[in-house]
Amino acid sequence: MIRIGDFSKLGLVSVKTLRYYDEMGLLKPLQVDPFTGYRMYEYHQLLRLNRILALKDLGFSLEEIRQLLSEQLTAEQLRGMLKLRRAEATQKVREEMERLEHVEARLRQIEQEDTVSKYDVVIKRVEALRVVSLRAVVPTPPEQGVLWEELGKCLATPPGRASGPCLTLYHDSEYREKDWDVEVCQPVVGGMKEAGRVKMQTLPVVETMACTLHHGPFTSISEAYEAIVKWIDANGYSICGPSRELVLREPAGNPGGGAVKASQTDPETVIEVQFPVEKAM
Numbered sequence: 001m002i003r004i005g006d007f008s009k010l011g012l013v014s015v016k017t018l019r020y021y022d023e024m025g026l027l028k029p030l031q032v033d034p035f036t037g038y039r040m041y042e043y044h045q046l047l048r049l050n051r052i053l054a055l056k057d058l059g060f061s062l063e064e065i066r067q068l069l070s071e072q073l074t075a076e077q078l079r080g081m082l083k084l085r086r087a088e089a090t091q092k093v094r095e096e097m098e099r100l101e102h103v104e105a106r107l108r109q110i111e112q113e114d115t116v117s118k119y120d121v122v123i124k125r126v127e128a129l130r131v132v133s134l135r136a137v138v139p140t141p142p143e144q145g146v147l148w149e150e151l152g153k154c155l156a157t158p159p160g161r162a163s164g165p166c167l168t169l170y171h172d173s174e175y176r177e178k179d180w181d182v183e184v185c186q187p188v189v190g191g192m193k194e195a196g197r198v199k200m201q202t203l204p205v206v207e208t209m210a211c212t213l214h215h216g217p218f219t220s221i222s223e224a225y226e227a228i229v230k231w232i233d234a235n236g237y238s239i240c241g242p243s244r245e246l247v248l249r250e251p252a253g254n255p256g257g258g259a260v261k262a263s264q265t266d267p268e269t270v271i272e273v274q275f276p277v278e279k280a281m
Contacts, residue, residue, distance in 0.1 A: 001031065004039040011049045026052055026066050059085050105234040119212045119227035126206040126274070132192045133199055135171070135183035142218070142264060144168065147184045154198045155186060163189045167246045183242075206276045210237065213248075213272050217265045221245075224273045232277055241276035248272055
């Protein structure tokens with residue numbers, strides 16, 4: 001018989017760990033002295049300890065290891081669990097490689113520009129959104145105010161009601177000097193009567209949306225677009241749908257009117273610029 005201290009040295013694990021394995025039912029001592037409480041082990045139990053450590057090294061939790069050891073799983077069952085563990089490990093490696101790419105891209109940006117951008121870009125999953133919308137061509141984005149006015153008249157009609165920040169979709173695939181294809185949207189709950197150009201629709205789920213925040217007047221929002229487009233390119237993504245401007249804090253005196261209807265210069269306006277993206281091939 002081996003005392004727990006000596007067993008600990010042979011197995012290269014701490015006494016504290018062995019006591020914890022005992023409490024979990026993973027590795028119980030063959031004998032516990034009723035007077036001193038000393039735990040005693042046999043040499044052959046090193047085989048079980050070694051299996052516990054090997055399974056732990058493969059990424060199994062202690063509870064999973066307890067199940068593996070107690071239920072005498074078949075080779076086929078163990079193979080299935082190992083395949084699942086392999087898939088999980090592969091996913092983690094993929095995520096860490098992507099994180100490394102983002103770190104490298106940020107380092108390149110700092111080295112090239114010798115400054116830290118005020119625009120941080122994050123990838124989000126955006127849920128489907130029920131909206132009332134109006135799509136039309138306007139000379140330039142600041143002139144979409146007339147669309148918001150038309151949309152606002154429908155919003156004033158029951159039974160539906162506005163819910164959440166308004167947003168604008170830009171459907172053109174590239175920059176235009178004039179004649180922009182835009183769609184102004186207001187999230188709603190309940191029904192809403194369609195009228196003329198105003199329609200009800202559900203914007204689809206976007207699994208990977210690149211997003212950044214612009215805090216300042218709408219006249220300087222091009223800085224946010226420049227930053228996010230650079231980030232998308234530097235991090236190996238490509239744009240795969242219309243961009244969005246989500247108005248989180250509207251210009252003063254402009255409730256429900258979009259970012260450009262009432263004020264171009266309010267420094268407290270907050271807009272989230274969003275681009276649906278996918279990994280470039």
